[in-house]
Amino acid sequence: MSDTPSTRPPSESPPVVAKSSITDDRSRVLKHGDTFAVFDHAGDVKTGGLGEEGLYHQGTRHLSRWLLHLDGDRPFFLSSTLRSEDGHLSVALTNHDAVREERVVMPLGTIQISQTKLLYGATLYQRIRLKNYGSERVTPELTLVFFADFADIFEVRGMTRKARGRDLEPEVDAATVVLGYRGLDDLERRTRLRFDPTPTALTASSATMRFPLEPGGEAELFVTVSCESGRHTPSIFEFDNARQLSVRDPARQVLRSGILETSNSQVDAWVRRATADLQMMTTELGTGPYPYAGVPWFNTPFGRDGIITALECLWCAPGLARGVLRYLASTQAKDVVPEEDAEPGKILHEVRNGEMAALREMPFGRYYGSVDATPLFVVLLWEYYQRTGDRPLVEELYDHAEAALSWVERYGDRDGDGFIEYQRLTENGLLHQAWKDSDEAISHADGKLAEGPFAVCEVQAYVYAAQRAGAKLCELLGRTERARELHERAELLRVRFEKVFFCEELSSYALALDGKKRPCRVRASNAGQCLFSGIVSEDRARLVADELLSEEFFSGFGIRTLSSNEVRYNPMGYHTGSIWPHDNALIALGFARYGLNDLAVRVFSGLFEAGLHFDLNRMPELFCGFPRESSEGPVLYPVACAPQAWAAGSVFLLFQACLGLHIDAPRRSLRFTGPELPPAIDWVELRNLEIGDATVDLVLERHANDVGVNVLRREGSVRIIVEK
Numbered sequence: 001m002s003d004t005p006s007t008r009p010p011s012e013s014p015p016v017v018a019k020s021s022i023t024d025d026r027s028r029v030l031k032h033g034d035t036f037a038v039f040d041h042a043g044d045v046k047t048g049g050l051g052e053e054g055l056y057h058q059g060t061r062h063l064s065r066w067l068l069h070l071d072g073d074r075p076f077f078l079s080s081t082l083r084s085e086d087g088h089l090s091v092a093l094t095n096h097d098a099v100r101e102e103r104v105v106m107p108l109g110t111i112q113i114s115q116t117k118l119l120y121g122a123t124l125y126q127r128i129r130l131k132n133y134g135s136e137r138v139t140p141e142l143t144l145v146f147f148a149d150f151a152d153i154f155e156v157r158g159m160t161r162k163a164r165g166r167d168l169e170p171e172v173d174a175a176t177v178v179l180g181y182r183g184l185d186d187l188e189r190r191t192r193l194r195f196d197p198t199p200t201a202l203t204a205s206s207a208t209m210r211f212p213l214e215p216g217g218e219a220e221l222f223v224t225v226s227c228e229s230g231r232h233t234p235s236i237f238e239f240d241n242a243r244q245l246s247v248r249d250p251a252r253q254v255l256r257s258g259i260l261e262t263s264n265s266q267v268d269a270w271v272r273r274a275t276a277d278l279q280m281m282t283t284e285l286g287t288g289p290y291p292y293a294g295v296p297w298f299n300t301p302f303g304r305d306g307i308i309t310a311l312e313c314l315w316c317a318p319g320l321a322r323g324v325l326r327y328l329a330s331t332q333a334k335d336v337v338p339e340e341d342a343e344p345g346k347i348l349h350e351v352r353n354g355e356m357a358a359l360r361e362m363p364f365g366r367y368y369g370s371v372d373a374t375p376l377f378v379v380l381l382w383e384y385y386q387r388t389g390d391r392p393l394v395e396e397l398y399d400h401a402e403a404a405l406s407w408v409e410r411y412g413d414r415d416g417d418g419f420i421e422y423q424r425l426t427e428n429g430l431l432h433q434a435w436k437d438s439d440e441a442i443s444h445a446d447g448k449l450a451e452g453p454f455a456v457c458e459v460q461a462y463v464y465a466a467q468r469a470g471a472k473l474c475e476l477l478g479r480t481e482r483a484r485e486l487h488e489r490a491e492l493l494r495v496r497f498e499k500v501f502f503c504e505e506l507s508s509y510a511l512a513l514d515g516k517k518r519p520c521r522v523r524a525s526n527a528g529q530c531l532f533s534g535i536v537s538e539d540r541a542r543l544v545a546d547e548l549l550s551e552e553f554f555s556g557f558g559i560r561t562l563s564s565n566e567v568r569y570n571p572m573g574y575h576t577g578s579i580w581p582h583d584n585a586l587i588a589l590g591f592a593r594y595g596l597n598d599l600a601v602r603v604f605s606g607l608f609e610a611g612l613h614f615d616l617n618r619m620p621e622l623f624c625g626f627p628r629e630s631s632e633g634p635v636l637y638p639v640a641c642a643p644q645a646w647a648a649g650s651v652f653l654l655f656q657a658c659l660g661l662h663i664d665a666p667r668r669s670l671r672f673t674g675p676e677l678p679p680a681i682d683w684v685e686l687r688n689l690e691i692g693d694a695t696v697d698l699v700l701e702r703h704a705n706d707v708g709v710n711v712l713r714r715e716g717s718v719r720i721i722v723e724k
Contacts (some may be wrong), residue, residue: 006211007022011123011650012091017074017487017603019111020137020460021242022433023546024419026040026041026615027039027040027041027052027053027310027642028040028041028043028079028080028081028082028089028091028191029280029499029642029643030087030088030089030117030118030119030124030278030280031119031121031280031281031292031295031299031643031698032121032246032249032283033103033121033122033283033284034057034058034122034283034297034299034300034353035055035056035057035058035119035121035122035124036055036119037054037055037056037117037119037124037125037294037295038054038056038295038296039066039117039323040053040555040648040692041077041080041088041590041613042066042068042074042075042077042080042091042093043068043080043089043115043621044066044068044074044115045065045066045067045505046065046067046199048063051156051308052156052241052296052297054156055124055191055225055227055298056153056299057122057150057227057229058227058229058353058354059153059154059300059352059353059354059357060149060150060151060152060153060189060229060354061149061151061152061153061353061355061677062148062150062189062191062225063124063146063147063148063157063191063225063228064147064148064149064151065145065147065156066145066146066379067144067146068093068113068128068142068143068144069142069143069144069145070093070095070096070111070140070141070142070143070464071140071141072141072143073096074390075093075094075095075096075113076093076094076095076096076108076109077093078093078094079092080092081616082276082616084272084273084275084276084295087118087246087247087252087276087279087280088116088117088118088243088246088484089115089116089117089118090114090115090116091114091115091116091117092112092113092115092239092327092426093112093113093115093253093493094108094109094110094111094112095109095111095113095140096108097106103107104601105231105479106134106138107134108330109133110119110132110133110134110138110555111130111131111132111133111138111590112126112129112130112131112133113128113129113130113476113491114129114131115127115128115129116679118242118243118246119235119238119242119246120164120242120245120246120249121225121237121242121245122226122227122228122232122234122380123225123226123227123234123236123242123579124223124224124225124226124324124517125222125223125224125237125239125242125243126222126223126224126225126436127221127222127239128142128220128221128222128223129218129220130211130213130218130219130220130221130463131213131216131217131218132213132214132215132217132218132330133216134215134217135215137212137213137214137215137217138212138213139209139211139212139213140210140213140220141208141209141210142208142209142210142211143206143207143208144195144206144207144223145205145206146193146205146206146207146225146569147179147205147460148179148181148191150181150183150189150191150357151165151351151540152297152354152355153297153299153354154356154361154362154417155324155356155505156296156352157297159356159361159362161175161356163184164183164184164355165181165183165184165185166181166182166308166356167179167180167181168180168181168182168188168190168291170204170653171206171401172203173202173385174193174202175194175195175196175197175198175199175202176192176193176194177192177193177202177203177204177207178190178191178192178193179191179193182433182578183355183358184355184359184468185355185357185358185359187230187355188220188226188229188230189227189228189229189230189592190227190229191225191227191396191623192224192225192226192228192233193207193223193224193225193226193561194223194224194226194236194468194544195207195221195222195223196210196221196222196393197209197221203446207223209221215331222239224236224659227304227423230674232300238474249284250289251279251282251283251284251285251566252279252282253291254279254282254289254317254319254320254323255275255278255282255313255316255317255320256317257272257275257276257278258383258687259316259686259687259688259689260316260652260655260685260687261369261684261685261687262681262683262684262685263680263681263682263683263684264680264681264682266607266612266617266680267330267680267681269617270611270617270651271610271651272411272610273616273617273618273619273653274307274619274648274649274650274651277618277643277644277645277648278291278309278313278317278645278648278649279306280323280643281294281295281643281645281648282320282645283295283301285301285323285327285346286325286326287323287326287329287330288319288322288323288324288327289319289322290306290322290324290327291305291306291309291310291435291645291646292645292648293305293306293350293641293644293645294621294641294642294643294644294645294647295641295642295643296641296690297641298350298641298644299355300350300351300352300413301327301348301350301351302348302349302350302399303328303347303348303349303350303370303377304349304370304372304373304376304435305378305645305646306324306328306645307324307328307373307377307442307648308376308378308582308586308649309374309379309385309645309646309648309649310324310325310380311379311653312585312650312652312653312677313648313649313652313653314383314387315387315652315656315661315663316652316689317386317652318387318388321380321383321384321387322384322390322393324380325377325381325384325393325397326393326396326397328347328348328373328377328400329377329397331347331348331351331366332346332347332348332400332403333346333347333348333368333405337368337424338426338513339360339363339425339426340363340365340366340367340368340426340431341363341367341368341369341424341425341429341430342366342368342650343368343405343407343411343424344403344406344407344410344411344453345374345403345404345405345406345410345411346368346370346373346374346404346407347368347370347373347374347376347404348366348367348370348379349365349367349368349369349370349373349430349433350364350367351364351365351367352365352366352367352482353365362428363370363426363429367429368432369424369429369430369518370429370433370434371421371422371433371456371459371558372433372434372435372458372459372462372683373432374404374407374408374412374461374466374526375398375402375405375408375412375420375459375462375465375466376462376466376704377404377466378401378404378405378466378469378470378473379462379465379466379469381393381394381397381401381469382470382472382473383469384433385473385665385666386663386664386666387663387665387679388664388665388692389665389666389676389692391476394473394476394477395477398473398477399622400471401470401473404466405419405466405470405486408410408466408467409461409489410672412463414453415453417455418492418493418496419460419493419496419497419500419513419519420459420460420463421452421453421454421455421456421513421579422434422452422453422456422459423452423453423454423515424482432454434454434456434458434459435458435583436456436524436526436561436575437575438575440568440573440574440575440576441575441576442454442456442511442514442520443510443511443522443567443568444518444520444521444522445521445549445566445567446518446567447566447567447568450514450515450516450520451515451516452515453511453515454512454513454514454515454568455512456512456526456553457497457501457509457510457511457512457526457527458526458527458529458530458534459529460493460497460501460530460709461497461529461531461532461533461535461536462532462533463493464490464493464494464497464533464534465486465533465534465535467486467489467490467493468486468487468534469657470482470486470488471472471484471486471487471490473481474486484490493535494535497535498535498536498537498540499520500513500519501513502540502696503519503521505521506521507521507543507544507546507547508523508527508543508547509526509527509530509536509544510522511523511524511526511527522562522566522568523547523552523563523582524562524565524566525548525553525559525560525561525562525568525587526579527544527547527548528545528548528559528583528586528587528590529583529586529587529590530544530589530590531544531545531580531590531591531593531594531637532586532587532589532590533590536590538594541590541593541594541596542594542596544612545565545591545594545596545599548587549599549602551564551567551627552564553608553624554602554606555571555579555626555628555634556606556627556628557579557606557609557610557623557634558579558580558584558603558606558610558625559587559603559622560574560577560578560579560625561573561575561577561578561579561580561582561583561625562575562577562623564577570637571588571625571626571635572623572624572635572637573622574637574714577625578622578623578624578625578626578637579610579622579623579624579634580621580622580647580652581607581619581622581646581650582646582647582649582650584603584606584607584650584654585603585607585649585650585651585653585654585657586653587602587603588600588653588654588657588658589653589656590658591603591704592656592657592658592660592674595673595674597657597658597659597660597673597674597675597676598675598676600654600657600658601658601676601677601678601679603657604654604655604657604658604678605656605678605679605680606680607619607650608654608680610623610634612633613633613634614633614634614636614642616641617650618643618648619642619647619650619651620636620637620640620644620647621637621638621640621641621642621644621647622640622647623635623636623637624636624637624638631715655684658675658676658677658678659672659675659676659684659700660672660673660674660675660723661675663689663691665691665717666692667718668691668694668717668718669718669719669720669721670691670696670718670719670720671693671720671721671722671723672690672700672707672709672720672721672722672723673723674724675700675707675709675722675724676707677700679704681700681702682701683699683701683702684699684700685697685698685699685700685712686699686700691716691718692716692718693701693716694709694714694715694717694718695713695714695715695716696711696713696714696715696718696720697711697712697713697714698710698711698712698720699712706724709722
């Protein structure tokens with residue numbers, strides 16, 4: 001998921017414009033529902049970097065400046081962290097040396113400033129505590145400076161608008177400020193700031209408070225910043241109540257903390273951060289929980305991202321898949337709508353709800369320009385059934401799965417050659433509609449960009465998996481004739497895929513076929529994603545795996561999107577040499593499918609060791625593919641989303657791949673095939689693993705020559721099978 005091409009028509013989704021490095025500061029992100037905030041490491045919102053900092057609600061920035069001053073200066077920064085257990089931001093600050101007449105009248109570290117920030121229900125809650133650790137009475141002056149530009153998220157990303165709405169006259173009373181904007185869509189958006197206690201001075205752009213503090217004295221300030229849209233005004237709670245509601249939010253319960261623990265505290269920290277990020281990114285919709293794609297640029301449902309995140313977490317959080325399936329079924333296209341790249345049966349690519357989307361200044365209000373979300377929907381439905389045995393949901397969504405398969409047959413294969421191609425229906429849509437969707441993603445060996453329609457290799461694998469999954473769904477529901485037809489289609493696709501896509505000189509599969517059916521003979525990670533579907537023959541699977549773990553692909557931290565031998569290779573390229581955690585995890589799952597769990601362990605180890613170097617141990621959307629150097633960490637990609645749902649989910653899929661873990665709920669079985677443990681882990685414990693109405697706790701432990709599985713607790717009937 002991404003739409004960051006190098007060149008696009010003016011009305012199309014623009015690239016993220018990097019005016020300076022995002023790594024100038026360590027960003028701190030909060031999210032709840034359709035609201036998110038990006039702060040600098042000190043908890044402020046300021047200009048600079050990518051200009052992405054701010055408080056956003058439903059695609060509009062409601063706060064573009066938020067600066068804390070102590071006696072006229074920004075305080076001295078001590079530390080900040082996102083608390084993984086409750087998703088809140090904690091910031092520790094203090095005063096600088098206060099000098100008067102060349103004498104230090106208040107030394108550095110006299111006043112402790114503790115900030116706690118959280119988001120709940122379209123409102124930012126902030127508590128600021130001050131404590132005087134000095135020996136004399138002080139009266140610090142605290143000032144909060146604020147501004148709201150009400151920029152659309154696409155404006156923040158770099159798109160220029162011909163016109164915009166008008167700012168409303170600010171409303172100011174003793175303790176409240178309301179900043180407003182009426183958009184060209186005639187919707188009024190407001191930012192309402194409330195201060196408790198009442199400020200000493202309050203204007204439309206700042207609030208000033210003075211706090212007399214005796215030695216050891218303390219004071220508190222509470223601020224709420226609410227995002228209002230139209231007639232919707234969010235409920236406001238006391239700070240502690242909002243905090244409790246945030247912790248108990250249903251979306252946070254989908255992926256439970258503590259289901260996975262290992263012998264290595266650093267691995268556990270990595271897992272906790274991934275858990276916290278997925279809890280943060282998950283939004284409770286009317287159809288159930290849905291993992292929004294990423295902050296700041298993709299805080300919205302994406303079809304492909306949601307499906308892959310659900311697949312990554314299926315073994316430990318099947319409820320996420322249920323929510324994803326039901327939402328995507330509810331938004332499935334019914335008609336041909338060229339300006340949305342929509343066709344009957346097609347699964348959503350993304351949805352946006354800001355001002356520019358409402359005015360159709362870009363096509364992504366509800367947009368279907370994704371070739372792979374549709375077959376992956378069918379794959380997820382079958383895998384969800386395998387994991388849960390939830391036949392009622394299969395019966396509820398079967399018609400949607402059939403519509404998706406019909407789209408593959410009627411619209412996906414545009415020229416009747418047996419492969420699935422894509423080509424945008426609108427000039428304003430995405431040029432590339434597979435997961436590598438930047439403009440330079442598909443090229444020939446000489447570096448020349450290919451021309452469409454495009455048949456990308458991993459999409460054929462997804463379709464193969466979807467046809468097999470569809471056949472099994474039909475068998476489950478007694479539709480034997482349709483099942484037979486789908487099995488035959490899958491087998492024909494497998495045979496033709498091997499014949500047309502495999503390139504002997506690459507020891508791998510062509511990246512794609514161009515519009516003239518010429519193979520793009522380029523070594524790319526796409527071939528690795530073909531493995532988990534099972535479309536690849538056993539002997540060729542090993543060839544692909546060996547190629548992907550060669551020095552040209554494997555940086556030491558992960559598998560690059562493109563071999564370093566290719567003309568277009570660039571370790572800083574978005575899809576031409578960078579490393580994507582979700583891509584690596586899917587490849588590792590493919591390795592495990594062919595019994596190459598030891599190779600999955602290498603991928604696990606590389607990404608885990610990369611994660612040790614990332615701020616908060618957080619897996620970003622992607623990072624640069626430079627070769628690993630001794631004692632040096634990976635190089636960050638300048639505009640990567642962090643947190644990113646499918647990057648966080650990759651952690652759980654990597655465990656599944658290494659352990660060869662497979663759950664068959666209808667048959668009440670838990671199977672480990674060729675389990676391996678990475679070198680950093682001596683044992684891993686899985687707790688409260690639900691299989692049907694049974695629950696099991698177990699530990700996998702390294703022995704001299706293999707990995708043993710010991711059952712710690714078993715409630716209900718479930719078979720545990722270890723295949724070595």
